[in-house]
Amino acid sequence: MTEYSGFAKQLPNAIIEDAQSGDRAAMEAIYRQYANPCFSLANRITGNKEAAQDIVHIVFVKVMKNIGKFDYSGSFAGWFRQIAVNESIAYLKSHHKYIDDTEFEEDLVMYEQHLNANSQFETRWWEACKDLSTLTQKLSEQARAVLILHEIEGYSHQEIAALFGKSESFSKQSLARTLQRLKRLSSIKEL
Known part of the structure; x- marks a missing residue:
């Protein structure tokens, strides 16, 4: 190796x-x-x-x-x-066009509750993801970028927001929506 x-x-x-x-x-x-x-x-x-x-x-x-x-x-x-x-x-x-960062206030609350409960990568649904590459291809460009930058590259929400020229809540909301979408996608038998 x-x-x-x-x-x-x-x-x-x-x-x-x-x-x-x-x-x-x-x-x-x-x-x-x-x-x-x-x-x-x-x-x-x-x-x-x-x-x-x-x-x-x-x-x-x-x-x-x-x-x-x-x-x-x-x-x-x-x-x-x-x-x-x-x-x-x-x-x-x-x-590409982006979603307005003022939408989906409930996603921010859900994300913060999820953070308080545990890490995104420790949840059972994440273990069920056999092929992350396949799943991430089903995401929008924005969602994939935020996920990769935050969860893989280690960027903070503040840093991601600065890259996109948006508010910090934009990054948090986008990640929350992305994690929920991945959870739904990972539960589908046929990808």
């Missing part, structure tokens, strides 16, 4: 410094390290392989154009990942 490297693996600073100086071999090393994780993240958020491929291209152009601005105050992988998330959300914003 191979170890997951993705965004968790850091490149040596020397490679980043060489890339900042215009070294093509260093740029290629960055591409080899982060192309697959970038594609996976974009594909999970958008649910669209073609869009994910386009996003990878856009992300690498932005990274290489702005690599000189990377100041080592955080991890390079984190900086790169944030660009990938931003571009994935930008794609969703430019290609």
Whole structure:
């Protein structure tokens, strides 16, 4: 079994410094390290392989154009990942309409009650999900993005709201609706 490297693996600073100086071999090393994780993240958020491929291209152009601005105050992988998330959300914003965040007040109450009861991933219905990829493909782009960002990527509701230019309740409501939809979908025998 191979170890997951993705965004968790850091490149040596020397490679980043060489890339900042215009070294093509260093740029290629960055591409080899982060192309697959970038594609996976974009594909999970958008649910669209073609869009994910386009996003990878856009992300690498932005990274290489702005690599000189990377100041080592955080991890390079984190900086790169944030660009990938931003571009994935930008794609969703430019290609789809979103639900008004003032709707579904009862979903926010339900979500907060659910949080008080237990974690989303500890519930029995989640264990019944045999193929999360299949289930998430049945979600809207917005719902899938919020779910992936919150539950898999670890973004807070406040961070997700900022990415979408919405209120924090938008993220909470969207996640509550998504979790309920996944619960219903997981109980259906034929997906």
